Amino acid sequence: MEKEAQIQELIEAMNQTHDRRMYERYLAVKLILQGKTQKEAAEIIGRNEHTVGKYIAGYQASGLEGLVRRTAPGREPKLKFEQLRELKEIIAYQTPVDCGFPARANWTLSLAVQLINVKWNESYTLKGASRLLHSLGLSYTRPTYTLKKADPVKQEKFRVQTFPALKKN
Incomplete structure (x- = not known):
């Protein structure tokens, strides 16, 4: 791909992403394609030269897909x-x-x-x-209790009249 087309592709990717880290990666590669050194690109994005070198290698190997962040596999869970x-x-x-x-x-x-x-x-x-x-999709919530013998009319009156008046004070 021609440099100008690559730069344009990177600019489009930068405009579409909402991920700050991906934006940095696109920017680093764009700066290199525009003639900056790895050291200069690293200073601009606030990373080290080695990191910028990895971004360049990933881009050269797989294009934009080579810049996508991968998650570390981590250790096996204790529970099956x-x-x-x-x-x-x-x-x-x-x-x-x-x-x-x-x-x-x-x-x-x-x-x-x-x-x-x-x-x-x-x-x-x-x-x-x-x-x-x-x-697992679980979160802490306090249980809520409802009164079995509560009068719905009195509850509604409290909700509509009494409670808003208490909130104002």
């Missing part, structure tokens, strides 16, 4: 797929009491860590358990 599914089901549909914990109505990170340890003999930190539960 079936165990993760079971953990999600337990926390979403059972209470800690159902699982043999002392009288508790709500799950906490500490209880989730204990459950994982007891059930699958794996240890997690509170932060690790938080990340794990978040990756």
Whole structure:
């Protein structure tokens, strides 16, 4: 591809991306194509020369696709797929009491860590358990209670008249 066409392609990619890191990558390659040195491009985008060199190598090998950020594979999860599914089901549909914990109505990170340890003999930190539960689509919410014998007319009156007046004060 001719340099001007490559530069134009990079400018279009820069205009379309909302990812700051991808914008930097496109900009670095564009600067090199416009005649800047790797050192100059690195100074402009705030990265080191080695990083800019990797961007150039990726672009030369695969074009714009070579600049796309890859995620690191990371280590294998401690729990297998079936165990993760079971953990999600337990926390979403059972209470800690159902699982043999002392009288508790709500799950906490500490209880989730204990459950994982007891059930699958794996240890997690509170932060690790938080990340794990978040990756399963679970989030902490306080339970809301509704009164069975509440008068809907009085509730509506409170919601429409009394509460707005209280908020103004």
